[in-house]
Amino acid sequence: MAHYQGNSDIIMDEQMPIFGGYAGGIEETAIVDIATHINAFVMSNASWHLDGPVHIRWGSTNTRETLMIAGWTCATISEFTNIISGNQYYPCAGPCTEMCLLEASAQSITDTASGREILSGVAAAKGVVQDKTTGMEARMMGEVARATAGMNIDDVNKVLDLLVSSYEGNYANAPEGKTFQECYDIATVTPTDEYMKVYDGARKKLEEFGLTF
């Protein structure tokens, strides 16, 4: 920290509050999340704070509870401070699956609508399986953010309720998805036709839930 400060570096201070952990439920975890956002700027003189409310049972940031913690915390921080905040993405499902893209979309919608400045991801398959992330998940995160920006908050909440309901029963059996090598032609760094079809299917579902690209 002393080095970064002495070097005039951009400082990112990260913390991932755990829903169901020591703090407890949704509101209690959001209280801790607000406190740790503020602490980043007192303790570390941070330039920005990287958030990531995560579910203790599923290891995911895309559950209903963790999205609520992220949404409320970010909106509150945006409303009452000038803090710059990011959020990181850990869906249960792996790449080349509709569920993975829908999970990432739910968080992108929540983050964009609640005033988040930086979306950081996507660590598909909970970020724990080797080579199971690709640029396609980030494309979805970006396209959904673009579609969400400026949306009415009541409409955002309706879309999110439908969207999260569509996948939240599948955490225990989330599809494992495919590795980068199976999702892309490595020589040309181009996604496979299969992944592009899955992507289009997820986009269509998002439109059915009320998102306009």
Place this chain on the structure above:
Amino acid sequence: MTFARSLDCFEFYERAKKGEKMTQDDWDLMTIPMKAMELKQKYNLDFKNEFVPTDKDMMENLFKAGFEMLLDCGIFCTDTSRVVKYTEAEIWDALNNVQKEFTLGTGRDAVRVQKRNVGDKRKPIVQGGPTGSPISEDMFMPVHMSYALEKEVDTIVNGVMMTVRGKPPIPKSPYEVLAAKTETRLIKTAAAMAGRPGMGI
């Protein structure tokens, strides 16, 4: 009462040596859950199943609760098993003087990170990448290139290279340093090969 000078990492270090002693169990199992529960009740917090809030009074209560949590509890330093406390004036000093914008990257690939608001019409910055996921050594560059090739992606967040020269980057070994430097060099090369050499990483 005002503070002697703005708090920094040096002052934090001093307080981490002198603050109140506490065990981590007391902190984790008593201080944090009890205070969080107390503040939820004091401020009558109920998110009513909303993902993004529409009730500004409830948001203000959440802000007060979070601020009070930090003020009353402080921060537990696991290295010294001591609690670091701040004054209210020190916390406001930090909050009133946060960086409101900064640049990531260089040249035409640079992006300006600026404060957004609830319902903002501007798209946030997209930091694409594996976000700490494990990536094999031979796939490290193409994986990161797949993000740099996406125009929706503004900056890169790295994955973790599982081996370097075939060896695991074990903490406190020289391979750890080599892996960190190799990761950075490969990601910079990946961004350059995607035609975006100035991308922030």
